[in-house]
Amino acid sequence: MSFHTLGCKLNFAETATFQRQFSERGFATVDFREDADVVVINTCSVTENADRDARKAVRQALRRSPGAYVIVLGCYAQLRPDELAAIDGVDLVLGAEEKFHIMEHADPAWRKDQVRIAVGDVADAADFGVAYSAEGGARTRAFLKVQDGCDYNCSYCTIPMARGGSRSENIERTLEHARDIIAQGFHEIVLSGVNVGDYGAGTDTGFHDLLVRLLDLPGEFRVRISSIEPNLLGDDIIALAVANPKLVPHFHIPLQSGSDAVLRLMRRRYNTRVYRERVEAVLAALPDAAIGIDVIVGMPGETEEMFREAYQFLVDLPFTYLHVFSYSERPGTDALAIDGKVSPQERARRSSMLRTLSQRKRRAYYDRQLGRTLQVLFESGGDGSVSGFSENYVRVSVPWQPGLENRILPVRCESLGKDVVVGTVLEKPVIDGAYVALPVVGA
Numbered sequence: 001m002s003f004h005t006l007g008c009k010l011n012f013a014e015t016a017t018f019q020r021q022f023s024e025r026g027f028a029t030v031d032f033r034e035d036a037d038v039v040v041i042n043t044c045s046v047t048e049n050a051d052r053d054a055r056k057a058v059r060q061a062l063r064r065s066p067g068a069y070v071i072v073l074g075c076y077a078q079l080r081p082d083e084l085a086a087i088d089g090v091d092l093v094l095g096a097e098e099k100f101h102i103m104e105h106a107d108p109a110w111r112k113d114q115v116r117i118a119v120g121d122v123a124d125a126a127d128f129g130v131a132y133s134a135e136g137g138a139r140t141r142a143f144l145k146v147q148d149g150c151d152y153n154c155s156y157c158t159i160p161m162a163r164g165g166s167r168s169e170n171i172e173r174t175l176e177h178a179r180d181i182i183a184q185g186f187h188e189i190v191l192s193g194v195n196v197g198d199y200g201a202g203t204d205t206g207f208h209d210l211l212v213r214l215l216d217l218p219g220e221f222r223v224r225i226s227s228i229e230p231n232l233l234g235d236d237i238i239a240l241a242v243a244n245p246k247l248v249p250h251f252h253i254p255l256q257s258g259s260d261a262v263l264r265l266m267r268r269r270y271n272t273r274v275y276r277e278r279v280e281a282v283l284a285a286l287p288d289a290a291i292g293i294d295v296i297v298g299m300p301g302e303t304e305e306m307f308r309e310a311y312q313f314l315v316d317l318p319f320t321y322l323h324v325f326s327y328s329e330r331p332g333t334d335a336l337a338i339d340g341k342v343s344p345q346e347r348a349r350r351s352s353m354l355r356t357l358s359q360r361k362r363r364a365y366y367d368r369q370l371g372r373t374l375q376v377l378f379e380s381g382g383d384g385s386v387s388g389f390s391e392n393y394v395r396v397s398v399p400w401q402p403g404l405e406n407r408i409l410p411v412r413c414e415s416l417g418k419d420v421v422v423g424t425v426l427e428k429p430v431i432d433g434a435y436v437a438l439p440v441v442g443a
């Protein structure tokens with residue numbers, strides 16, 4: 001059988017879990033580009049392009065394996081199951097809740113005699129399905145799903161309709177999975193979710209409690225928060241990162257717009273003053289921390305003046321990099337009713353301006369690392385070099401030598417390459433932290 005995943009890290013983590021479930025039943029997995037008897041496609045619906053990619057993936061799978069039993073699930077499946085079921089050859093469409101019971105819904109005989117849709121009301125989605133996945137199949141970083149769904153109501157966003165309300169697994173079970181990940185030899189756990197900082201909403205434990213317990217686990221590993229809303233990034237979480245280097249100094253904080261008027265149209269839960277104050281709080285406590293930001297351009301109602309204001313806010317803000325998204329109309333969202341549509345050409349222009357700004361800021365940040373020693377988790381090598389990410393999310397490359405892959409090692413940063421800092425591996429760890437870098441084999 002084969003799997004194909006579109007969209008976010010959460011989808012990848014969930015696909016990895018479906019794969020384990022099938023493997024326990026004796027199914028062998030082949031590459032998605034190969035012929036397969038059963039195909040599972042985990043879709044995304046964050047933009048119109050994502051929907052198109054999902055339909056394309058289904059058609060590709062059917063062209064390759066016309067007789068395959070095809071299961072489609074994920075956000076697009078929850079939101080518009082009929083569109084997927086209408087593709088000739090699709091056998092099963094599963095919704096946000098039903099996908100966690102994939103084995104019960106699939107026809108045990110894998111018969112292709114009729115398409116079945118099992119998609120309930122997303123408001124009833126209560127299952128969680130703890131999941132984790134390895135990046136690129138290597139045992140370096142594991143994406144651990146700790147939270148799902150969202151109770152916020154951002155006017156442009158379709159995710160609450162696709163994934164349901166905010167929910168999380170309890171701490172004990174989450175820790176069980178973290179222990180499992182560490183025992184398998186992963187050195188970095190990336191805490192993933194739709195709204196990770198909302199972990200434990202509705203219970204008496206919160207995200208800070210989870211972090212404290214996680215950081216307390218024994219082993220040579222570090223923890224990265226994939227993304228956290230500014231209103232949920234409290235001083236207590238920042239203080240944890242100061243006190244324990246296992247929690248890396250890298251915060252990805254969605255902003256979406258640097259204009260207060262646009263933030264109101266988006267129904268975000270903060271304004272630019274609050275946002276700036278959070279970034280300053282991080283940098284006051286951790287001056288070398290990386291700050292990543294999500295921004296959306298071309299939201300309906302975003303005038304040229306508002307965009308200029310947002311742009312200037314970002315120029316003045318000390319951040320490291322941006323993830324820039326062009327607004328995409330999503331059926332069922334309130335943003336569709338907002339006046340002042342921005343043309344696709346204008347969205348592209350604004351997006352390009354911000355991407356250029358991001359490159360400039362990232363370059364300046366990388367430049368500031370020269371002369372510093374960073375703790376790099378090495379991934380895979382090639383062309384005589386091997387690279388990985390540092391604790392503060394700098395891509396660092398060193399000349400290849402055996403034994404570097406999947407190790408956290410101290411590297412002195414020496415020069416700038418293209419989108420990378422080039423350095424030399426030091427033999428001894430410089431940060432006297434809770435994890436200890438291993439000596440370089442063969443050094």
Ligand code: SF4
Pocket residue numbers: 150151152153154157158159160194195
């Ligand atoms: S916080 Fe807003 S943008 Fe993020 S998932 Fe929730 S509703 Fe969507």
